[in-house]
Amino acid sequence: MDWDKLRIFHAVADAGSLTHAGDTLHLSQSAVSRQIRALEESLGTTLFHRHARGLILTEQGELLFEATASMNRKLDTTAARIRDSEEHVFGNLRVTTTTGFGTLWLVPRLAKLYARYPDLKIDLMLEERVLDLPMREADVAIRMKEPNQQDLIRRRLLNIRMRLYATPAYLEEFGTPTTVEEMASRRLICQSPSTPQVTAGAALSQLILEQQPSSILMVNNYFGVLQGVLSNVGVGVLPDYLTVDFPNLVWVLPELDSAEVPVFLAYPEELRQSRRVAAFRDFVLEEIQSHRKLISESDNVAAQ
Incomplete structure (x- = not known):
């Protein structure tokens, strides 16, 4: 033709x-x-x-x-x-990650990326479904487990843990639980263990639910759980990376620290030379490095 x-x-x-x-x-x-x-x-x-x-x-x-x-x-x-060139990164970049990580960690940091590359256009897809990178449903993925698809370049960013958090105001009114059994008299905020989420979060939620708390608020994503916690509704199951941006949250029952959840960044082999992908990857790695330092300092303060 x-x-x-x-x-x-x-x-x-x-x-x-x-x-x-x-x-x-x-x-x-x-x-x-x-x-x-x-x-x-x-x-x-x-x-x-x-x-x-x-x-x-x-x-x-x-x-x-x-x-x-x-x-x-x-x-x-x-x-x-x-x-594309190192001096002028621009064009469309499709990024996928979970609703929680995307809304609570990634989006608040994107202003820095846009300041560096003002002509970059990001299509951010927040969902629990794992998109098919080799079939180009997205260019870059940040997931809470190692991708098993072939022909992907993958990089482990960090390990997170699921923990119980509450505000000082809530704990002042209802008291700080010192044992898991005492959670029966506190309001739990979590996702239903049957909804798509990291296994560590579901396991921690299930452990508290077994104490049969008299009052529960279930939300289908961690953004909603966080809003409930910040509004003094109860004690929430949340990822530990939030302590960097919300330092006033109190870590409740530290002995219930969950198993580690690996966070991976991945993109197709064919995009190895893409300047947009490289710019986004390098930015995320810089932010993660800074994040690791801050969360380590936060843990040290909490342990004292």
């Missing part, structure tokens, strides 16, 4: 007019019309309904327009990758 004719067809379909397409392509209306007729003849079908007010795609024309639009997007992406 003639690429030049497809390019002209796409411009006409996008503009809905031979004249406007010709202006965009710097071609005469007659030249554009000849190319469209030639394309229709080669395909053996009509691509446009011709009306006095303009051109409307036929069903066959809509199918072809979907294909040319997809081609255009891929060409634009490829061109952007070619133009």
